[in-house]
Amino acid sequence: MVKGKKVVLGVSGGIAAYKACALTSKLVQKGAVVKVIMTEHAREFVTPLTFQALSRQPVFTDTFDEKDPEKIAHIDLADWADLFILAPATANTIGKAANGIADDMLTTTLLATSANVFVAPAMNVHMYAHPAVQKNMQTLTEYGYQFIEPGEGLLACGYVGKGRLEEPESIIEVIEKQMDADESPSYLRGKQIVVTAGPTRESLDPVRFFTNRSSGKMGYAIAEIAANLGAHVTLISGPSPLDVPHGVKRIDVETAEDMYKEVLRHYEQADIVIKAAAVADYRPKITFDQKMKKQEESLVVEMERTQDILKALGEKKEQQYLVGFAAETTNALQYGKEKLDRKNLDAVIINDVSQEGAGFSGDTNEATFISKQGRVEQLPLSSKRQIARQLFSLIEEELKGVEQ
Incomplete structure (x- = not known):
């Protein structure tokens, strides 16, 4: 997809600038024409000569270095580009771009490009x-910029967490997939999609609650990919430390009852509802306003059923395409198929959480997609984002099939 494309690569001042060298090389190998713009601080990490050798193109560093009197360099470069990549994008460069600050070659060109x-x-x-x-x-997302999420791991500063520049191969993969989606408009563009994610918490007293092992990662990946496909996404999330995907509206809830009310509030306008949340089936029948004191004897807590959200949605379903998740540990396919019929779903995603790589909290999953139309598709072990992409491809095929 990048073959023959004219790419401007903006490199700002962070240690990850060395990865931009590999990115330049891989883009050129794929047939792209790459022109690099470096900030002053980027040159503290890598020299312009390195990028010139890898790209076989001039490298731009100074807004006022006008080599051709017939052209304004940053305007000419902005107009030349088919594609503009900021990698690495530092907090400083992101802040400048979001606020329209153009005080160097990179930001002036960025502000001028379409x-x-x-x-x-x-x-x-x-x-x-x-x-x-x-x-x-978020501001840049609203302007139409598309983000390639950083990875998690050991950072150069010594911290471990999210912030590491994504690998060059992954950056190109994301860009090519998005370009493909742009040139072949997604059926889901403009659709209203509601996604539920994460666990719920059911309070016993002010300091104790019942919950489950759900991290919300699968639901958040679904919301992220849906937004990337151009859908209007509402993410109704139980307690989760995950960042809100760009372009997604997040509504925070805590209990099963809270989630039920929010889902119903958005249900009528929804085209697609994907219920990936792990909602508590039971809650304490009695909750206490004060902390319960430890006792010598055993404690028995009487539990009562919570509202079955998915069943209620199935009963109220009109035009919505309703997808449920079935996280099982035994007889996964059997229970999943029963859930599909019993709750009037259009599709169910069945995963055996006892299998390695498919449980809660991890970054991978494997599942089986079964639809009301009789489609059965295996989704092999892969990242949760990849599972989400496959899910939407299947949903799109299903919806097109219904219309035909």
């Missing part, structure tokens, strides 16, 4: 999580 812009952040984990940085990224 090309698609992809941003690959790289910074300390706490910097990435800072409200100002998150707000700036």
Whole structure:
């Protein structure tokens, strides 16, 4: 997809600038024409000569270095680009871009371009999580910039967490998939999609609650991919420390009852509802306003059923395409098929959480997709984002099949 494309690669000042060298090389190997712009601080890590040798193109560093009197360099470069990539994008560069600051060659060119812009952040984990940085990224998302989420791991500063520049191969993969989606408009573009994610908490007293092992990662991956496909996404999430995917509206809830009310509130306008949350089946029948004191004898807590959200949605279903998840440990396919019929679903995603790589909290999953139309598809072990992409491909085929 990048073959023959004219790419401007903006490199800002972070240790991850060395990865931009590999990114340049791989883009050129794929047939792209790459011109690099470096900030002053980027040159503290890598020299312009390195990028010139890898790209076989001039490298731009100074707004006022006008080599051709017939052209304004940053305007000419902005117009030339088919694609603009910021990698690494530091908190400083992201902040400038979000606020329209153009004080060097990179930011002036960025402000002048009408090309698609992809941003690959790289910074300390706490910097990435800072409200100002998150707000700036959200602003850029609203401007139409597309983000390539950083990876998690050991950072150069010594911290472990989210903030590591995504690998060059992954950056190119994300860009090519998005370009493919842009050139072949997604059927889901403009659809209203509601996703539930994470666990719920059912209080016993002010300091204790019942919950489960769900991390919310699968639901958040689904919401992220749906937004990337151009859908309007509402994510109704139980307690989770995960970052809100860009372009997604998140509504926080705590209990099963809270989630039930929010899902119903958004259900009528929804085109697709994907219930990936692990909602508590039971809650304490009696909750205490004061902390329960430890006793010598055993404690028995009487539990009562919570509202079956998925069943209620199935009963109220009109035009919505309703997808449920069935996390099982035994007879997974049997229980999943029963759930599909019993709750009037259009499709169910069945996964055996006892299998290695498919449980809660991990970054991978494997599952089986079964639809009301009789489709059965195995989704082999892969990242939760990849599972989400496959899920939407199947949903799109299902919906097109219904219309035909």
